[in-house]
Amino acid sequence: MKLDPVALTVFIAFFGLVTVLGFFAARWRRGDLSQLDEWGLGGRRFGTIVSWFLIGGDLYTAYTLIAVPALVYGVGAAGFFAVPYTILAYPIMFAVMPRLWNVSKRHSFVTPADFVRGRYGSDSLALAIALTGILATMPYIALQLVGMQVVIGAMGVTGSGFAADLPLVIAFLILAAYTYTSGLRAPAMIAFVKDAMIYIVVVAAVVAIPSKLGGFGHVFAAAQARFASAVPPAGAVILGPRGYWSYATLALGSAMALFIYPHAVTGVLSSARVDVVKRNAALLPAYSLLLGLVALLGYAAIAAGIHVAVPSQVMPALFKAMFPSWFAGFAFAAIAIGALVPAAVMSIAAANLWTRNIYKTFLKPAATGAEEASVAKMASLVVKLGALVFIIGVPTQYAINLQLLGGIWILQTFPAIVTGLFRRWFHDTALLWGWFAGMVAGTDLSLSQGFKPTFAFTIGSQTIAPYIGMDALLVNLVVTMALTVALDRARIPRCADVTSPADYESVPAPVVVPTTTLGTR
Amino acid sequence: MQPRSQGKRTHWWLLILPFAGLLFPGFYAHAEPALFGFPFFYWYQFGWLLVSSALTAFVYLRSR
Numbered sequence: 151m152k153l154d155p156v157a158l159t160v161f162i163a164f165f166g167l168v169t170v171l172g173f174f175a176a177r178w179r180r181g182d183l184s185q186l187d188e189w190g191l192g193g194r195r196f197g198t199i200v201s202w203f204l205i206g207g208d209l210y211t212a213y214t215l216i217a218v219p220a221l222v223y224g225v226g227a228a229g230f231f232a233v234p235y236t237i238l239a240y241p242i243m244f245a246v247m248p249r250l251w252n253v254s255k256r257h258s259f260v261t262p263a264d265f266v267r268g269r270y271g272s273d274s275l276a277l278a279i280a281l282t283g284i285l286a287t288m289p290y291i292a293l294q295l296v297g298m299q300v301v302i303g304a305m306g307v308t309g310s311g312f313a314a315d316l317p318l319v320i321a322f323l324i325l326a327a328y329t330y331t332s333g334l335r336a337p338a339m340i341a342f343v344k345d346a347m348i349y350i351v352v353v354a355a356v357v358a359i360p361s362k363l364g365g366f367g368h369v370f371a372a373a374q375a376r377f378a379s380a381v382p383p384a385g386a387v388i389l390g391p392r393g394y395w396s397y398a399t400l401a402l403g404s405a406m407a408l409f410i411y412p413h414a415v416t417g418v419l420s421s422a423r424v425d426v427v428k429r430n431a432a433l434l435p436a437y438s439l440l441l442g443l444v445a446l447l448g449y450a451a452i453a454a455g456i457h458v459a460v461p462s463q464v465m466p467a468l469f470k471a472m473f474p475s476w477f478a479g480f481a482f483a484a485i486a487i488g489a490l491v492p493a494a495v496m497s498i499a500a501a502n503l504w505t506r507n508i509y510k511t512f513l514k515p516a517a518t519g520a521e522e523a524s525v526a527k528m529a530s531l532v533v534k535l536g537a538l539v540f541i542i543g544v545p546t547q548y549a550i551n552l553q554l555l556g557g558i559w560i561l562q563t564f565p566a567i568v569t570g571l572f573r574r575w576f577h578d579t580a581l582l583w584g585w586f587a588g589m590v591a592g593t594d595l596s597l598s599q600g601f602k603p604t605f606a607f608t609i610g611s612q613t614i615a616p617y618i619g620m621d622a623l624l625v626n627l628v629v630t631m632a633l634t635v636a637l638d639r640a641r642i643p644r645c646a647d648v649t650s651p652a653d654y655e656s657v658p659a660p661v662v663v664p665t666t667t668l669g670t671r
Numbered sequence: 672m673q674p675r676s677q678g679k680r681t682h683w684w685l686l687i688l689p690f691a692g693l694l695f696p697g698f699y700a701h702a703e704p705a706l707f708g709f710p711f712f713y714w715y716q717f718g719w720l721l722v723s724s725a726l727t728a729f730v731y732l733r734s735r
Binding site for chain 2: 227230233234237238240241244245365366367368369370387388389390391393394397398401402425428429431432433435436438439442446
């Protein structure tokens with residue numbers, strides 16, 4: 151591939167801009183960055199607009215914007231499950247996350263595992279939740295690097311040996327440095343630039359590309375023609391009956407998992423008020439619209455006759471074919487910067503888990519707030535370096551497989567976190583064993599299918615292939631319920647709960663009537 | 672306060688609708704009727720995106 155100097159210049163200019171912003175962010179809404187609440191949650195001070203950009207930038211990652219259209223390009227309608235997934239996640243967010251925000255605010259919880267420890271009083275259950283979160287987040291960070299790698303490659307920046315990875319290493323070292331100094335404020339500030347750029351790119355792409363290709367009707371027809379001509383048939387534009395179960399369970403399971411990912415919790419807990427969380431449950435679906443439109447660009451790539459060696463190159467290749475150099479550079483910068491926001495938030499979330507639920511709980515219970523913050527800063531560096539070494543050292547497919555496994559794993563924390571926010575039905579020991587059973591069942595099924603997300607089995611004459619994460623969750627819930635009954639019958643005592651029912655409710659702010667003005671009214 | 676908090680809970684059931692609308696793909700996995708070149712399968716789901724967001728906003732405003 152030839153080096154594209156125009157695209158590269160635009161790319162470097164925008165990357166430079168966000169680097170400056172990232173370091174400048176330390177001074178934004180200045181707080182004492184030597185405290186974990188300030189470094190790792192931005193002081194819990196973000197309003198509706200900042201949170202909208204931060205959470206949106208955090209959940210709709212660069213990898214998502216590359217992988218979803220690549221999947222639609224490859225298999226058609228089955229890949230579109232990302233849309234019902236990112237619709238259904240929000241009613242769940244609306245019902246669940248305000249309760250988590252309330253209880254976390256009242257008890258100064260920073261991570262989902264902090265909540266579980268407070269609610270169930272069990273250090274080992276909290277450790278299980280924290281380890282699951284860290285394990286699921288690490289490959290996700292690594293995949294953000296894949297997003298960057300793809301666009302850097304698309305601009306023709308190539309080399310051999312260490313030189314090939316040098317641009318990626320530089321970009322990541324910059325990211326690591328400003329996350330270290332500015333904490334969550336850095337991705338919050340960069341998210342403004344990132345999302346504005348992504349929206350511009352997507353609107354331009356959705357307006358310009360289909361009209362160049364003869365309209366959406368023609369795009370869908372061209373895609374259907376290619377799927378039909380493949381031997382064996384590769385997919386379809388309209389989902390077939392065999393795909394119904396997979397589609398619905400992938401959408402539901404992923405939606406249930408989305409907001410219990412540590413980076414999603416970090417984004418939500420950084421909100422200033424519970425109303426910010428509720429409003430964003432109604433406003434964030436704007437990003438799902440964006441994702442749906444991006445997904446359809448997978449069909450546009452088919453209609454445009456794009457052929458690529460690796461599916462993840464579909465989007466960059468389409469942009470290169472359809473846009474002038476300068477705008478392609480802008481689009482690539484948007485994707486690369488899009489990788490920085492989630493990578494930063496994820497590394498902060500993983501660092502918070504390590505610090506609060508492993509370091510402070512097991513290694514140094516007496517740690518002060520300042521010690522916690524400095525441990526978390528170091529941990530965020532270690533996590534990012536780990537991701538970098540991983541992506542350079544091992545085949546990309548490993549990171550993709552581990553991220554798929556991560557989704558299954560995170561779903562196994564659903565019973566402890568989400569049911570715990572409403573009722574304390576389950577015994578803490580039962581939850582721990584249920585989690586273990588779900589983790590083993592999910593991992594085993596996934597490995598047996600070569601990391602394919604679904605597992606087919608036959609009931610009567612019907613073959614269904616639900617999402618493995620949901621199979622494992624079922625195992626998890628059955629074990630949890632059975633053991634809860636058994637342990638309670640055997641009068642094995644439950645650990646203490648530090649929360650009370652009122653901690654979960656949003657109390658309206660008391661109306662303060664200044665007494666001095668009473669007489670004048 | 673009591674009647675109002677009862678009212679809160681009834682609105683919450685509206686949040687079930689997107690699940691009912693989207694979790695049975697057999698209902699909407701069809702090409703026709705198409706709209707602006709979009710097969711039914713696609714515009715139906717985009718439609719739910721808007722409806723779901725509106726329902727969430729409605730429940731938020733009524734439960735405030």
